[in-house]
Amino acid sequence: MAIQILEIKALLKEHNLLVDIIGNNDLNFEYISYNSNDIKSNTLFFCKGNFKLNYVYDAIKKGSTCVMTQSKIKNIENQIIVSDIQKSMALISSAFFDFPQNKLRIVAFTGTKGKTTSAYFMRDAIKKATNNQVALFSTIDTIVGSGDGETFKSNLTTPESLDLFKNMSKVVNNGIKYLVMEVSSQAFKKDRVYGLKYDIGVFLNISEDHIGENEHPTFEDYLYCKKQLMLNSNYCVINAETAHLNEIYETSLSTSQSNQVFLYARNGSKIDDNVVLDIDFDNIGKKIKLKSLTEKGNKLNIDNNYLIGVPGDFNESNAVSSIISAGLLNLDKDDIEAGISATKIPGRMEIYRSKNHGIICVDYAHNYASVTALINFLKRNNKNSNDVSLVVGSPGNKGIDRRKGFGEAISEVVDIAYLTTDDPSFEDPKKIADEIYQNISNSNVKVKYEMNRIDAIKLAIKNSKSNDITVVAGKGRDPYQKVNGVDIPYETDASVVKKYLEEIENDK
Known part of the structure; x- marks a missing residue:
């Protein structure tokens, strides 16, 4: 993998992010990094966040031939000055790893609660239907393949853009076609997923949380960031019982047609819906009966009885969101049921x-x-x-x-x-x-x-x-x-x- 400075220049100009290029315009980068301890020869170094100048000089000593920064740094020969380092790093990382997202079918989940559970349900449904041709980026684990060292503990719900596209590249190189991932509100606020589009985006719920000095200043900002998943997804799946439903639904219609937006709710919720959920549960698991109400829902071919492997009536909507998403991927409903009935999540229930x-x-x-x-x-x-x-x-x-x-x-x-x-x-x-x-x-x-x-x-x-x-x-x-x-x-x-x-x- 490599990327030339001329390609970087074109990408940044396209997104109105380029301010200036100082130094050699003919550089070719064979590595990219934002960590001064992770430098190889011909590395493009991103000066992101509250970086310290000694980190930059250290990166240069170790082999970095150019830095990308939002402000000019003294005594550095080659610099790319941008207006937004986070957006720029996402764009360049995607290009450096040859746009791996375009070779994957991506299902993404957001919500105040339930992201991890839903992601595991989705992963297990795809795993059963495709003989394990699925990767997972979750709060708990990152799974890029089935080999040794290809499952590891996640540091962030949604990693930095460079790490995200690097891991996607590993998934593609392993021949995997599907990716299930959690997308946090911080991922949108800090542009970790800038430019990334999803085949299916799922909005589970929203409530007061993640408000603080290092997160979102207000609930309105939190909701705004959450809604970005709907704007960047081809198909949208929305829990119709969430707070702020109308606002979330209208947001989804900004970039998706109405036949690409799927609402779901429990039976009796009195919502004009395409999936109704009858709930029957016991002490061991959870039994779900799904029945579609509209032609749009019928086309998914997911009407069935399901047993979910993670107990808790609060998990029923998480499971349904994954079942609908699996239907949109044209997975067999028997495979879906077999997958989610076997789901186990470390540290959950x-x-x-x-x-x-x-x-x-x-x-x-x-x-x-x-x-x-x-x-x-x-x-x-x-x-x-x-x-x-x-x-x-x-x-x-x-x-x-x-x-x-x-x-x-x-x-x-x-x-x-x-x-x-x-x-x-x-x-x-x-x-x-x-x-x-x-x-x-x-x-x-x-x-x-x-x-x-x-x-x-x-x-x-x-x-x-x-x-x-x-x-x-x-x-x-x-x-x-x-x-x-x-x-x-x-x-x-x-x-x-x-x-x-x-x-x-x-x-x-």
Whole structure:
């Protein structure tokens, strides 16, 4: 792979991003990077974000022959000056890796909650129908192939554009034709997916979240970024029960025809729809009956009974979004059913049953909506349960509204709350816990502080009885705690629960 400066010039001019080119106009780049520790000969180095000048000079010493920047840098011979570095990096990365998105059928999911679950349902449906010809870019894992080293932990829900197109290139080189990915609001806000188009874009839901100093300044900005997926998708699939439906639907019609937009809702929602969902569920999984109401829906050929592999009535719309998307890909409905019935997601709805301490559930639930939905489901499916305990913290320097949401959720559905640490970043975790506590309005809730997350989990399990429910929320199988800008290894909530249960059950 390589790219010439003349090709870069043409691309940037086309998008009105080029300000100036300083130095040699005949350069040929054999590598691109935004990390000064990842430099090879003839590298184009992107000066993105709050970069430090010593990083740039270090990159030059290591073999970078040109830098792309938004402002001229002293003592650098070759420079490409642009008006927007994030958009420029996305364009050039796509070109450098030979536009891999054009060789893939891409299904993308956005929403405040449910992106990961829906993506895994979709991945497993395609996997079954195509003999594993599918890649996955999710919050949990990045899967670019089936070989050794081709599945790895994701650092971001949607990676930086250069990493995104690099991974797409790996997928194409592995002969894979389908890609399922999550697209975060930050991906649009920071132009990580600038210029990228999707075959199918799915809008799951939206609620107050991700508002903070390092995320979105307002809810309006958050919604605006979410809606960009609809503008950049050929087919749009929308949960008709989401808030702001009309605005989202109208946005989709800006770039798609009405016959390319598919709404879905549960039976009885009184929405002029093309898919109706009758719900029947048990303690093991979830049974769904799909029936199309319009000719547009009938053409998908997905009317069927489905069992989903991830329990939770809040997951039914996630599954349906994937079923509709699979129908748009012309997948066989029996393959779709077989795929989603086998779906398992690390850190999502992991249930551990103990002899003396009831049910312990580990889940990534990380806001008001997901916590209340999870706990209400567990209560309905364990009608003889007594107390519900929740182990929860909230991240630092982002998603500030979550703290209020957790307090409200605790007030509504929890008997005992264990407030603890969850990726405090540069904030004091005790202060974050205090903010959650200040929003607990139910005086009957018992609140305990334990800033050591492992000890908090153990304490909650130890204090629970045989008919109790304990929920450990927020991190799932995340193997790090983010503290003061450093990812500190953490053994994961699931591992803590499993090991502690083995310890105390064997002692009985």
